[in-house]
Every structure is written in C-alpha cells, then in structure tokens.
Amino acid sequence: MRIVCPFCGERELGEFTYLGDAKPQRPAADAGEDAVYDYVYLRDNIAGPMSEHWYHGGGCRAWLKVTRNTLTHEISAVEPAAGAGAAKVGV
Amino acid sequence: MRGDQANRLNYGGLIDRSTALNFRFDGKTLFGFKGDTLASALVANGVKLVGRSFKYHRPRGILTAGSEEPNALVELRSGARREPNTKATTAELYEGLEAASQNRWPSLNFDVMSVNQLFAPIFVAGFYYKTFMWPAKFWEAIYEPAIRRAAGLGRAAQVSDPDHYDKAWAHCDVVIAGSGPAGLAAALAAARCGARVILCEEDFVLGGRLFADGGMIDGLPAAEWVARAVAELTAMPDVRIMTRTTLFGVYDGGTYGAIERVNDHLPVPPEHQVRQRLWRIVAKRCVVAAGAIERPIVFADNDTPGVMMASAMRSYINRYAATPARRIALFTNNEDGWRTAETAIAAGLQVAAVIDARPDISPAHRSLASKSGFPVLHGAVAGINGGKGGVRKISVSLAGGARAEVEADGLAVSGGWNPAVGLTSYHRGRPKWRDDIAAFVPDGAPPGMVAAGAANGAFGLGACLREGFEAGAAAARDAGHSGNIGSMPVADDEAFSITPLWHVAGKGKAFVDQQHDVTASDVELAQREGFQSVEHLKRYTTLGMATDQGKTSNVAGLAIMAAVSGKSIPETGTTIYRPPYVPVAIGAFAGHHRDENFHATRLTPSHHWAAEQGAVFVDTGLWKRAQWYPRAGEKDWLESVTREVKAVRGGVGFCDVSTLGKIDVHGPDAGTFLDRVYINAFSSLAVGKARYGLMLREDGIVYDDGTTSRLAEDHYFLTTTTAKAGLVMQHLEFCRQVLFPELDVQLTSVSDQWAQFSIAGPKTRDLLKEIVDPAEDLSNEGFPFMGAREVGLRGGIKARLFRISFSGEMAFEISVPARYGEAMARNLMIAGKPFGITPYGTEALGVMRIEKGHVAGPELNGTTTAGDLGLGKMMSTKKDFIGRVMAGREALVAPNRQVVVGIKPTDKARRLRSGAHIIPKGETPGPGNDQGYVTSVCFSPVLDQWIGLGLVERGRERIGEIVRAHDPLRGEDYDVELCNSVFYDPDGGRQRG
Numbered sequence A: 001m002r003i004v005c006p007f008c009g010e011r012e013l014g015e016f017t018y019l020g021d022a023k024p025q026r027p028a029a030d031a032g033e034d035a036v037y038d039y040v041y042l043r044d045n046i047a048g049p050m051s052e053h054w055y056h057g058g059g060c061r062a063w064l065k066v067t068r069n070t071l072t073h074e075i076s077a078v079e080p081a082a083g084a085g086a087a088k089v090g091v
Numbered sequence B: 001m002r003g004d005q006a007n008r009l010n011y012g013g014l015i016d017r018s019t020a021l022n023f024r025f026d027g028k029t030l031f032g033f034k035g036d037t038l039a040s041a042l043v044a045n046g047v048k049l050v051g052r053s054f055k056y057h058r059p060r061g062i063l064t065a066g067s068e069e070p071n072a073l074v075e076l077r078s079g080a081r082r083e084p085n086t087k088a089t090t091a092e093l094y095e096g097l098e099a100a101s102q103n104r105w106p107s108l109n110f111d112v113m114s115v116n117q118l119f120a121p122i123f124v125a126g127f128y129y130k131t132f133m134w135p136a137k138f139w140e141a142i143y144e145p146a147i148r149r150a151a152g153l154g155r156a157a158q159v160s161d162p163d164h165y166d167k168a169w170a171h172c173d174v175v176i177a178g179s180g181p182a183g184l185a186a187a188l189a190a191a192r193c194g195a196r197v198i199l200c201e202e203d204f205v206l207g208g209r210l211f212a213d214g215g216m217i218d219g220l221p222a223a224e225w226v227a228r229a230v231a232e233l234t235a236m237p238d239v240r241i242m243t244r245t246t247l248f249g250v251y252d253g254g255t256y257g258a259i260e261r262v263n264d265h266l267p268v269p270p271e272h273q274v275r276q277r278l279w280r281i282v283a284k285r286c287v288v289a290a291g292a293i294e295r296p297i298v299f300a301d302n303d304t305p306g307v308m309m310a311s312a313m314r315s316y317i318n319r320y321a322a323t324p325a326r327r328i329a330l331f332t333n334n335e336d337g338w339r340t341a342e343t344a345i346a347a348g349l350q351v352a353a354v355i356d357a358r359p360d361i362s363p364a365h366r367s368l369a370s371k372s373g374f375p376v377l378h379g380a381v382a383g384i385n386g387g388k389g390g391v392r393k394i395s396v397s398l399a400g401g402a403r404a405e406v407e408a409d410g411l412a413v414s415g416g417w418n419p420a421v422g423l424t425s426y427h428r429g430r431p432k433w434r435d436d437i438a439a440f441v442p443d444g445a446p447p448g449m450v451a452a453g454a455a456n457g458a459f460g461l462g463a464c465l466r467e468g469f470e471a472g473a474a475a476a477r478d479a480g481h482s483g484n485i486g487s488m489p490v491a492d493d494e495a496f497s498i499t500p501l502w503h504v505a506g507k508g509k510a511f512v513d514q515q516h517d518v519t520a521s522d523v524e525l526a527q528r529e530g531f532q533s534v535e536h537l538k539r540y541t542t543l544g545m546a547t548d549q550g551k552t553s554n555v556a557g558l559a560i561m562a563a564v565s566g567k568s569i570p571e572t573g574t575t576i577y578r579p580p581y582v583p584v585a586i587g588a589f590a591g592h593h594r595d596e597n598f599h600a601t602r603l604t605p606s607h608h609w610a611a612e613q614g615a616v617f618v619d620t621g622l623w624k625r626a627q628w629y630p631r632a633g634e635k636d637w638l639e640s641v642t643r644e645v646k647a648v649r650g651g652v653g654f655c656d657v658s659t660l661g662k663i664d665v666h667g668p669d670a671g672t673f674l675d676r677v678y679i680n681a682f683s684s685l686a687v688g689k690a691r692y693g694l695m696l697r698e699d700g701i702v703y704d705d706g707t708t709s710r711l712a713e714d715h716y717f718l719t720t721t722t723a724k725a726g727l728v729m730q731h732l733e734f735c736r737q738v739l740f741p742e743l744d745v746q747l748t749s750v751s752d753q754w755a756q757f758s759i760a761g762p763k764t765r766d767l768l769k770e771i772v773d774p775a776e777d778l779s780n781e782g783f784p785f786m787g788a789r790e791v792g793l794r795g796g797i798k799a800r801l802f803r804i805s806f807s808g809e810m811a812f813e814i815s816v817p818a819r820y821g822e823a824m825a826r827n828l829m830i831a832g833k834p835f836g837i838t839p840y841g842t843e844a845l846g847v848m849r850i851e852k853g854h855v856a857g858p859e860l861n862g863t864t865t866a867g868d869l870g871l872g873k874m875m876s877t878k879k880d881f882i883g884r885v886m887a888g889r890e891a892l893v894a895p896n897r898q899v900v901v902g903i904k905p906t907d908k909a910r911r912l913r914s915g916a917h918i919i920p921k922g923e924t925p926g927p928g929n930d931q932g933y934v935t936s937v938c939f940s941p942v943l944d945q946w947i948g949l950g951l952v953e954r955g956r957e958r959i960g961e962i963v964r965a966h967d968p969l970r971g972e973d974y975d976v977e978l979c980n981s982v983f984y985d986p987d988g989g990r991q992r993g
C-alpha cells in the first residue's frame, strides 16, 4: 500500500503506523464516564470507506487522516489530522 | 558431442554444443550443454524416471517444461546449499550440478514405500481426517511419524544458508510480466512511447514459447524477430530487462513482488554477490503477458513416465534439441496439440498415432497423417502399459466403442490451454469462463493491471502480438507518455478449436493433481461425501495445495467436480488465487535482515569506550547497553555487579543513560500541554526544577514515566523510558496534532542529540567540581535535589545538569552533546580517579532501583494503574489529563487490586526468583488463590540477601505477613515476607544530602 503524505509525497506503507478509526472525538473534561467509555472502546466495523488515523513516523511525523476503503484498500483522501480532535485508544 | 546424450539432436535448439557441462543425478555422471535445464539434460540422456510421488511413491517422469511442473522435483546441490523440491524444468544446468531424486528409499528404481499403492484405500480423499482420528495420542506417536516417512517432499538443508539474499525497490511506468510475443510487443509499444519499462521474464531466455513453437513475425522467423525486438529494447535507456525474474504477486497501490534468481544458475554465487533478490516494483501500470499453461487430460495411469504435455515435448525438441521419445503418440482434444506431431515429424521422430477426442479434424492434419503414415484414432486414451521404465503401449477406446492399442515410448497430451490467471486474480478476482476456448480468462484485474495475449485467452500468435502491443501502448498513455509508437508486429492467427475432455473413465489410477497424488476418484468421493464447494474440495483432497499450486490440475479437478455434481464449470467456480505465483524462499523475504543484522543496532555514545573496558553488553530493544564491567579475578556477574553497587553507595560511579527518550517541549503552552499528558502538574513546576511524571493511556492504565525539567518559562525537557522512547514521541505528537491543536507547543526528539550520564554516590559533588566550571554553585543550596539547569563545563562546552537520583544516592545526571559523549566518559574516569570512580552497568542500575523501590518495566507492564504502583496520590484532581476518567472505573480502583510491595525470603540465604507466584500460607497453590507474583529481583549488597518487588493483592496492607512464593516452573516453594518496597534509605536523606 502507498499513501500520499501531504507533506512528503507518495510513500510506502512501511513508513507509516496505523492507529484506527478517526471518527470518535475526545469528550470534554466534564462529559462523564459513559461518553469517555464510548470514545475509548466503541468502534464501528466499517466495510467500505473509513476515515483512519495514520502516523508518518518514517517521514515528517505528521498524523494523517486517511480515507481508506477497508474492502479494497483504495485510498481516496489524505489530509493532515491536525485539528481533527479524534480518538486514540490505549496508546 | 560429449557423453551419452542418446536423445540429443545434432542440430538446432538454443544450446551451446561447444560448452559441455557435466552433472550428477542420483550419483550418476551425465553430460548436457550450456542452455539446458536439468530437465532437458535428463531428457537428452534418456532419463525418464526422475522421482517418486508424494503418497503412493509411484514412478514419475517429467511432465512439463516450465514452472508449472508437478513431478520432476529434485534436491538440488548438497550440504548447506541443499534445496529440496526444486523443479528440474526450471533449474539451469551448470558445470558440476548435483541433483538427487526425492521421496524414494533406498533408491529411485527400487522404492520400498511404493507398497503404499497396495494400501491406496487408506490414502483416499480426507484420509487424514478419517483414518487417524482416534485415539488422539496415537497421532503424535505413530501416525504422524509414519506418514511423514511415507509421504513427503525433499529434505531441507540442516545447517544455516551460507548465501546472501537482497531486497530492492524499483520504480517504473509499466511493468510487464512475461517476454513471449505479447510481452515483447507490449514492451516495444510502451518503451517507444517513452515510458519507463521493466520487463520481467522468469526464464533465462527471452521469447516465451516462440522458441518452442516458432512462427513468422513481420516476415521473419520468430527467433530472429525476438533478437531484433530485444536489441531494440536493450538500446533504450529507460527499459530494464530482468531475466530469471518472476513477478509473483501484486499488492496495493501498484506494488508488485518479483523474485530474481540472480545466481541460482551457478554452483556458488560469486564473491560479494547475492543468491536471489526480492524486488518490490512500484509501477503505474502492469501488463500481464504471462502466457497460458497447457493442461493434461485425466486418464488411467496418466502419471506413467513418458507421458508429457504436448507443448513441453515441443519445447524439448525445438528449444533444447532433446527428444523425449523416439516413437511418439499424441492424445489431443484441440487443434494446437497437433503441432507436436508436426514437430516430431520435422525432427525425424516417428509418430505412432494421433488420438484425437474430437469427431472431426482439419483436412490439413488428415493429409499430414496420410503423408507421414500414422493413424488418426478418434477416441481417448484408456490406459497405459508401462511402469517405471516408461510408456510402452497405449490402450485407446475408440469413439465407436472398440479398442485399439498403440505402441509408443512417449505420449504427448494436450487438453487445451489455461491462461495464467494468477496475477490478475490475486485481489480476490474470479476469472470468467469462456466456452469457445473452454478455459477461464481474467475478468478484470487489480487497479492498473491488464492481461494480454495467451494470459487473456488470445492463443493465436497474431492476436498475442496485437493485444500485447495495444496493452503496452495504453499503459504508457495512462502513465502519461505519448511518443511515436511505430508499427505493430504482425503475424498470422492460427485457428484454435477444442472439444473439452477432462477425464477418461477407465481402470487404474487417473491422476488430477500429480504432485499431491489426488485422483479423479478422490474428487468423486469428495463430491459423494458432500465436499462439493471447490474450496472444500481443495482442502478435503488437498488438490492444488502442493508447491505447484495446482497449475496443471486445478481446472481439471473442478471440471470433474462439475461433471459429477451435474453443474456447469462456471457454476462450480474456482478457488481463490493467492500469491506467490512460484515458491519464494524465506531467505529472500528476510534479505540481509538475519543473524546480527536482524534489526538495526544502536550504540550508546560511550559504547566504544565501554567496549575497551571489557563491558558485557545486553540487547535492550535496538540498543546495546553495558550490563556490567567485569574485572580480573571476578568469578561471575554477581560479583562484578555487587562490587559496582558497593562502589556507588560508598563512593561514586557513573552509567551511560543516553538510551532514555529525550524530547524538547517548546512553546507558551508547553506547561498546559504537559499537564494534559501527565497525571501530575507541570505548569506549576518552577524554572530550574525537575519533576517525576507519570503518563496514563486513555483507558487509565500506566503508559510511561520519566523526569521532566523546566529549563525556561517556555521550554521543558522530557525524558521517557528506553523501551517507549519512540512510542511516547508518537503519542505526544498525536496529543499535540490531533487532540490539542489549539495549544501553541512544539516537540523535538533529541534522544540522539544528547549523551546522558548518571553520576551517583556520596562523592558525586566532589567529582563534578572537577568537571563543571568552578563558577557554578553545586552546593545543596545552590543546586538542590530536583534542581535542573544548564551549566558550563571546564573547557567551555555547555551541559544540562539535573539533580535527580534513581539509585537513592546523592546523584546528578549530566547531558552533553552526543559527540562529546565518549570524551565525557573518558574525562569522568580521569577526574574521578582520586574518588575511586567506578563505571556501572544496567545490572547495578537495576539493583539500586529495586533497593530503592522504584518501579520499572516489569511493574509498568500494561496492566497496572498509578494506584497499583503506589503513585495514586500523584493524580491531580484539579485538571483533566489523558486517562483520568477511565482510571476511576470501579475495577481499577478496587481495594483488592494487586499492588507493588517489597518481598524478601524469610531464609536470608534463599535466592528469590521473579515470576514466582504469591500464595497465602496454608493454601493449595492454584488459580483460585494466586495473589500475585514477583516482578523484579536482585541480590542486595546493602541487605546482603535477595530481595524483590512484586504485585500482590492488597500488598500494602499486608506488610510483615509471611506468604508462599510458589514457582512450579522451577519446582520451588518457599516462604517470603511482604515488606515496604523501599528497602534502602526510606526517608530519602541520602539523595537529598
């Protein structure tokens, strides 16, 4: 698989680290335990285009939001994740 | 001519008769020529029997002339380079080649295990599942060893592979698989347009079947046209021709896997050269011109040596000038098979008969038969009279029901052609059925890929050239090239007419998959037993699961399944195709990443100095760290480590701690940022101070710890554990970029930029005074415990100095630019000499941290909370931070959690071992009363006994309790006392002094 990093250009899969679903948003500090529980554990099992977080650790160290079709691995969009405010589980 | 190559023509072929090569097969010395494969040399020498079959040990010969070969598998080379299951049909002959037949004992001609044939009923489809179900213990003891002896492939070398393998990347516009007429035409078109082209050919000769089948292209004999095309391609700078290279897989994003057999054609690779090279080719477009594979017809005794694919026979005769038989019969169901009769006649061989399953044949062939004086029998082969000596007599059942017999020493078989649909189907593609050629053809392909020529079901020479040329031009155009394409190569199109015939019913074993010994009746049995899906058929019978992946057998197998289940072939369908197209050695995937180069090695700044001192190194992730520094006369590591600990506690020592992750955190919001990633506060930390920090994962479990110092209002210097250095950086970047983009903060990894040393012991300050600029105040008031600031060193360079202690002693950590790291180690030795300076390694470091009750990797193990580690009070209640909410979950704050506690054996002479389970006194050890385990142990020179830390249920409430340390792995069981985890200087006076 190859990902077009907005900063570095087209690079090979080995330069990137996969995190997962980019959709869940970290709740506000006062959102309560249920909201945080959902954020940490609840994930959709998407068959089709999915917004995902990838880290370009072998390049510019940018976190990217990649739209990848989980059925075909086709990547339709890549953008910097900065500002997306999305979830990260378990580190 | 050298040697007894009785079956070698004295003209023609792509062999060099002036270069005779001697080789050994099963110990017998034979000769061949340069340009031969092992198989063609065996054919030339009249060797028909080359191996024994997998299950039944039946005698087998050479079936094909390519990488689809199921039978002619040999052990090639000897000793460390012995390579089992090598196809004789693709192994190039070289001087001194050694090959041995497989799966026979004691010899190929007399094989004891061929009695398996008598027990054939137990080897039917599903025999593993049926025969050896019960009792279970018999499986390991009796059945498996027996089967392994009886059924099998070659023997792998028993020693490490002495050769090197390489991995490489290549990038191009168009990659082409195969250099037959379609592949060459595609390469010409694409290259003329200006595209960067890589042409991969698995053979060592370019041209595909043109050397076997001939023909006229652009008015030239095929061989001349090939030479001209190759010359044109070679002259173009952006064309890379890779022979001995198989494109074996297609991966996402236009990445292709290819295996180049760089030096397989030599006995031993030349010095400094690799044996094989694994290529990852990134191409905008791919043209699959991989051709087609001729398929057998399944009939009784179709595995007799001397039965050969019709196209393979043409390859041996035309390309290698080697004649597989003198009197050849042909069994065909299609027009193309007849070419073998023509070839045989042209080579001066006898044609005994053509057995054609079709009701009608062309007038041209009829006149060929009458002119050459051989009969044409309309019917099918019903059996073979032969054996290990090869075909002698062929019995034919004629269309009218009568029988005929044909005497011949070779039988060419053509059941039609299967386009090589592997590459085009690797992304779960399903090929589609074409009735006119009775074959599966690609139905679409992975993005960027297209099939052309025979691989696409276009079997005529003219059609191959046309499709290849057009596909090459289109690929170049798609890749953005539009140069002058020139003229398309032209040839006639031969007619291809076929009447499908898959299986001729008859007495005797009729093999579908010759490599795995799967017969037509196995397929029928599978159907009767309900395994009708092709995926079930495959797994139940093991059809197509051998190293040839069923290239000659899969379609026949599913055609027979279709017939017995009353379905059509397309309804029956194909199994999923999976790479690699040919077997690829694990060594090629590993490349240079083996042994000490399995991963990269990181050396600390003081490594070379430490090596000079005779340090023993330990692998810590990628790092090599000094573990201890043995001295003459010390009997073991424990003596060295104990000396190092005592030297630190009594004087001064130093240790390279550069492996810690180091991150500079800059910006006006740096403090706020750290407040959110650590459980404790850092915005309140004064400039010039350091603080221990603990990070959680978002699920509330401890992630990492380390010391962070505030060097300026907007500049913090953060350290991580060695193990998590890269991961913490990644985590912090996530927090910065994704979670908290509103914060004005920047992160810079400086792990490699700073060499850091811990200097510890009561004489530390005396030593530092010798190193640090005398103007710096190092007194307890001027540089108190947990102070941190930049200082000048004698000589002028700047260092960062931190008064932090992992050992519990008066200690500093000092950072200098990494390039001064080695000099720093040497200077410390010189300046510290009057104080008895002692370098110490990671073992002594570990002993002192356990004595001091500090937690480390074994306690920060991905299951523990801050509270478990005794650090719960650090969790701020005044701010939000990663993991705060989830850390408050009921089970994570339950009072009966296993928490860190000190552990020491009641018998002071007893050695404590980590991993021992903690069981209450008087209880029977078992999961029900397992209360935790010992995480870290050391011999404490201070207490003069073994001590440890453990995670024990309610441990902190049970100080003083005697429990059992139960260690079933080591067979030990002894009493230990739960105690305070800080064994040494519990009030911390020494580190503050």
Ligand SMILES: [Zn+2]
Pocket: A005, A006, A007, A008, A009, A056, A059, A060, A061, A062
């Ligand atoms: Zn990048």
